[in-house]
Amino acid sequence: EVQLVQSGAEVKKPGESLKISCKGSGYSFTSYWIGWVRQMPGKGLEWMGIIYPGDSDTRYSPSFQGQVTISADKSISTAYLQWSSLKASDTAMYYCARLPGYSSFDIWGQGTMVTVSS
């Protein structure tokens, strides 16, 4: 079964760093792009960026460029999304999703809820 399993919920304080993960299984992890999508409370879906685990080629949405870092470790079939200094406005659910071609998403992770509060 093709699946993406994300790390658990996080509660952090403003200014702290964080790295969340997304582990792929059931397919060739290095052959598909992985994307990250933000959903703020009660809001819609926003594309943040994508990475090709085969060579770590990464693209960022202009809205998130410089705000987050996307990486991958192909040896353990895992993609990451990280922040160096969290803000309260980073409070959201974050989803990873596989891109079967390049333009769409097919398999989604279960989501990681990040809460940033003092």
Place this chain on the structure above:
Amino acid sequence: NFMLTQPHSVSESPGKTVTISCTRSSGSIASNYVQWYQQRPGSAPTTVIYEDNQRPSGVPDRFSGSIDSSSNSASLTISGLKTEDEADYYCQSYDSSDDWVFGGGTKLTVL
């Protein structure tokens, strides 16, 4: 870049048919495929339509997708509505400047 505009909400009765629209603001709707994602309350999105009108395995044929160049829009049609179809639905397409564009989402109520 373009935007995808969806109605904020739609409602229909069980057993009926509902259509959700997704209008592209600029450029042709036919220039890039449109996908539709279903998000039930408290759950992650799942794909119900890809490449304008293709259904992933496991998605019932009550779900269908289409595009209409005359209105520059895509549509998701759900027939034989069931209470389990109550969810938020998002359309998505791709902009060749490397932008994955989502519509704002439509809340479907089955009452």
